[in-house]
Amino acid sequence: MTDTPIAFIDLQAQRARLGAAIDTAIAKVLDHGRFIMGPEIGELEKRLAAMAGKAHCVSCSSGTDSLLLVLMAWGVGPGDAVIVPAMTFASTAEVVALTGATPVFCDVFDDTFNMDPASLESAIAVAKDQGLNLAAVIPVDLFGQSADYPAIQKIADAHGLKVLADSAQSFGGALGGKPVGTFGDATSVSFFPAKPLGCYGDGGAVLTDDAGLAAKMRSLRVHGQGTNKYDNVAVGLNARLDTVQAAVLLAKLEIFEDEIEKRQVVAARYAAALAGVCTPPAVIEGAVSAWAQYTIKVGNRDAVAAALKDIGVPTAVYYPVALSDQPAYAHYPRAGNGTPVSAALAHEVLSLPMHPYLDEATQNRIIEALKDAVSG
Numbered sequence: 494m495t496d497t498p499i500a501f502i503d504l505q506a507q508r509a510r511l512g513a514a515i516d517t518a519i520a521k522v523l524d525h526g527r528f529i530m531g532p533e534i535g536e537l538e539k540r541l542a543a544m545a546g547k548a549h550c551v552s553c554s555s556g557t558d559s560l561l562l563v564l565m566a567w568g569v570g571p572g573d574a575v576i577v578p579a580m581t582f583a584s585t586a587e588v589v590a591l592t593g594a595t596p597v598f599c600d601v602f603d604d605t606f607n608m609d610p611a612s613l614e615s616a617i618a619v620a621k622d623q624g625l626n627l628a629a630v631i632p633v634d635l636f637g638q639s640a641d642y643p644a645i646q647k648i649a650d651a652h653g654l655k656v657l658a659d660s661a662q663s664f665g666g667a668l669g670g671k672p673v674g675t676f677g678d679a680t681s682v683s684f685f686p687a688k689p690l691g692c693y694g695d696g697g698a699v700l701t702d703d704a705g706l707a708a709k710m711r712s713l714r715v716h717g718q719g720t721n722k723y724d725n726v727a728v729g730l731n732a733r734l735d736t737v738q739a740a741v742l743l744a745k746l747e748i749f750e751d752e753i754e755k756r757q758v759v760a761a762r763y764a765a766a767l768a769g770v771c772t773p774p775a776v777i778e779g780a781v782s783a784w785a786q787y788t789i790k791v792g793n794r795d796a797v798a799a800a801l802k803d804i805g806v807p808t809a810v811y812y813p814v815a816l817s818d819q820p821a822y823a824h825y826p827r828a829g830n831g832t833p834v835s836a837a838l839a840h841e842v843l844s845l846p847m848h849p850y851l852d853e854a855t856q857n858r859i860i861e862a863l864k865d866a867v868s869g
């Protein structure tokens with residue numbers, strides 16, 4: 494085993510590949526000086542909308558704000574219930590609570606880590622029992638794989654729920670031949686640096702076919718602006734994407750499709766080598782994951798992670814506590830039988846190094862180290 498450090502996500506390899514392209518794109522912004530809502534913003538929004546086959550893309554300051562903008566534009570607030578999975582990053586429930594609405598947690602499948610439609614139905618019943626108005630559901634595409642949108646949409650339609658896809662981790666993926674960005678009433682994307690399509694700071698976007706929703710979000714991201722800067726028609730946010738970040742993203746889009754393909758190769762190598770060693774992630778039929786993370790399940794997780802760390806193999810735990818069990822969220826309602834799968838997964842999941850530039854030799858080191866660590 495050599496001592497060359499292994500990157501969990503190798504952004505430097507991507508930077509080396511892109512060469513001067515990003516520096517040139519940034520320099521162009523520095524030269525034109527339109528740092529706020531410069532021309533790269535519109536260009537990026539057009540490109541992203543076209544990639545997802547959606548009529549509108551509204552860029553914004555983060556994935557979190559993209560979720561919040563949608564809920565604000567829909568008028569979600571006190572008395573409303575928004576169903577969210579318990580196995581997710583804080584943002585998914587946080588934005589609901591920020592509007593004054595009630596996040597209602599449902600459970601996830603233990604093989605895909607994504608929303609369990611049966612638990613969604615149970616959470617809907619709980620919300621109704623509590624006298625809440627059923628407003629929306631936010632399925633999360635955890636680790637890069639789409640939630641089961643066909644099943645979730647059917648339930649949402651039956652109960653009059655809007656669907657906001659939290660695709661922070663999955664942009665670049667697909668389900669049933671349709672790209673991420675296509676599902677639900679609106680799709681939220683994050684450009685956090687570690688995401689499959691990441692910028693060099695915070696950034697996000699919403700994709701939708703709903704012109705009214707897009708127009709409201711364009712106003713809300715600039716303080717609820719009306720016809721001009723000093724016409725405030727709604728209480729909004731400062732939630733614009735920086736022009737520099739749009740320029741970075743436009744440069745990265747040139748290689749994005751190829752990077753998603755390279756991630757498939759890395760994931761396939763893991764899947765082939767790890768069956769029987771641990772539980773590799775399940776991929777549902779027709780899904781192409783963006784592989785934001787490659788997350789296995791392993792019984793003695795903490796010992797395995799420690800052993801890997803000792804020999805220079807970085808890992809991460811997403812998430813060490815189910816969101817429904819976090820101090821800030823534990824008092825919110827949850828599906829009838831709770832969120833036991835999410836709680837159990839918090840002790841089993843382990844994310845391995847995953848990025849498009851993970852070469853076979855390095856990956857073999859990781860795989861061999863994992864085999865040793867699992868056999869203890």
Ligand SMILES: Cc1ncc(COP(=O)(O)O)c(C=O)c1O
Nearest residue numbers: 555556557582584661683684685
């Ligand atoms: C599932 C999920 N939702 C929302 C977000 C929020 O994105 P951001 O960090 O860009 O605000 C993240 C980011 O980590 C995420 O993983």
